[in-house]
Amino acid sequence: MHPVEVFELIVGMLLAVLVLQYVAPRLGLPPAVALLAGGGALAFVPGLPTIDLDPNLVLVIFLPPLLMDGAWFTALAPFRRHLSGIASLAIGAVLFTAAVVAIVTKLVVPELPWAACVALGAIVSPPDAVSARAVLQRVKLPRRLGTLLEGESLLNDATGLVLFRFAVAAVITGSFSLGEAIGSFAFLVGGGIVVGGAIGTLWVLLLRRLADEQLVVAASVLVCWMSYIAGEMLHVSGVISTVTAGLVCGWYQHVVLTASVRVRSLSFWQVMIFLLEAAVFILIGLSLRGVIDRVGGIGTVVQDMAWSVAAIIAAVILARFAWIFGSDAVLGLLNRAGRRPAEPLGPRAASVMSWAGMRGVVTLAVALTLPETMPGRDLMLVSAFAVILVTVLVQGTTLGLVIRLAGLQEDERSKPPLDLYAAEASMHAAQFEAVQRMAHASDGSLLHPRLLDSYRRRATISVEFSGSDEDRDRDIAAHYGVILAAVAAGRAELVRMHRAHQIDDETLHDLERDLDLEELVALAAKG
Template structure:
């Protein structure tokens, strides 16, 4: 395909993304499912060239920024508090699911060698960070469950990728060493933490010394690819390196980035992540045609592979239920024996966790790296795509319903001592004390009476508020609703004056920028 045609195809794909994203809420479907189905439909449009994905290029383009986005905004305190649960899901659940899938694959396809069955298990076992984010950001979960699922999605790819590499090597060489595999996994994870931490620290030092805001934004965007590529070049886990760098950057960004840089970077970053997430799902859909053509057509899939694929999909879903409910039962026994370092989830929360196991781009990209000599390669490709399709379309679209039926409530024991109102009161008091310190001249005369009065009123309102959070939310919504209406009226008048040639473009842009910041502040405060 000519490079210009490739670019035209990319532009057309993003236009399709906009249309499908617009249609998703009107169809009552999660955008991930709509994009996946839309991409699959587009793959069979007459005249549209087949999309062949380079798996290594897909991973290096899409995975680092999407992992960084999750790590950057991860709350470190809950992450550390629930690290044992995250490790159970990211390592234990992945290995257990891979083992169950390997056994089922061997039962339904006895001709496959065990190493090939394990490779298939490694491909489909880790839930995907992109799929998890796409679904979780549109449902409301208790903090503990959200932390567990987000942490799992950040770390489990490393487990699946290491297991896959050793399984493929075992198929091709006929040898396997458990000790070597465990040692390699420890080296990859430990090395990834060191490399990612070092790059995160380097980013902190660099940004502190950059005076140009555009350079600061660029450095903040590029750090995800720097950490991933450095990890892979040093033969450690690029996934873990990216997550480690993201945790460091996210922790320090509050104290080293200016407000202007943070607003600019966040705006750019959100648009980029939106496009990348959407492109992932539509590319998965577009790749359906190539997978079907490779195995000989849809008839071959339905006739020769449907039973085996269905059995493996069932194994993938049920293995997660078995691991989570089994781990929760063990935790209850340990609690009864006196060990209370972690509380069990309970059956309702465990059901939600078990159902939230969507697969995505990593599963497909890893499947596409299967060597041609791999026994059962065609079946593995079809199975990988089918697992993605079923988990995103079935589990992803019904997860919100499952959460509502579970009736989960927030566990207040893990919440910090100050709520939003108390934190705002403390912040307002600190601001007033600083303004008060600067409001008077050495001779005692007041220099900034209006500022002092404004901050005093703000502190008084925050400190004396005694209603519930619900009442406060209603008051805030009404208050900032008036401000937003005033901003809209001011903007309309500015436009009228400009159209009537009573103000010039420079005046319009200057005053419009002030209104934009006022609107952003009001929207953020309204929640």
């Protein structure tokens, strides 16, 4: 394709993203489902060129920022608290699923060598961070389940990628060493933690010295690719390196970023992540045609591979159920024996966890890196794509329903000691104390009476309130509803004065920024 045509295709794809994202909620579909289905439909539009993805380029473009986004906003304390459960899913569940898929594949396609069966298991075993984020951000889960799923999606790619590399090497060389595989995995993970921690630390030190806000925003965006590429160049896990850097940056961003930089960088980052996530699902859908053409057409898929692919899909889904319910049963036995490593999830929560196993871009990209000489390569490509389609279209569409049917309740023990209103009251008390110290001159005269009165009112309003939680929420919503109405009236008057040439553009922008900040504060408080 001519470079201009490539650019036109990208613009067209982004326009399709906007349309599908707009249509999805009106059809009652998760946006990921609409984007994947829309991309699959667009792939067969006459005249549209076949999309051939470079798997390594796809991984390096999309995976680092999406991993960084998840790690940046990960709550570190719950992450550490549930690390054993996360490791069980990110390592144990991946290895178990890969083993089950390998066994099933060997049963349905006996001529495939065991190493090739394991390679297929490694491709389809890790749930995808992008798919999980796209679905989970639109459903409400108890804190523990959300932490487990988010942590799993951040770390499991490393397990799948290492297993895949060793399986492919075993096919090519005809040899495999379990000890070497375990040692390599430990080196990749440990090295990734070191590299990511170092880059995250450098980011913190750099931002303390940068005064230009644009440089700060740019450095904050580039750190995800720096950590991933550095990890891969040093032959450690780029995934673990990126996640570690994201955890470090997310922990320190509250003290190294100014309010202005935080607002600007967050706005830019959210738009970039939205476009990348949407583009991932569109590209997966668009690549459907290329995968089908590569294996000989839809007729070949249906006639020669349908039953094998169906068995592999069933193995992927059921293996996750078996691992999660089995692990939960073991926890229950340990608790009854007096050892309490963690509380069991229970059947309802375990069902939700088991159903939340969507696959995505990593599965497809890894499948596309299979050597041309790999035995069963066509079956692997079709199986990888089928697993993505079924898990995103079926599980992604019905996950919200499964959560509602499960009727999960938040565990009171997982709640923090202070709720939102108690924390806000403590913050207002600290602000009032600071203003009170500075509100008087050295002779005792009052310098800032209005400020003192304003902050005193903020500090005492929570204490004075005596109604129920429902009354408080209703009063707060009404209070900030009035503020939002006042902001809207002020904005309308500001625009009227500008259109009537009573104020210049500079005045318009200055006062508009003040109204925007006031509106953001009111919306956050009302919500």
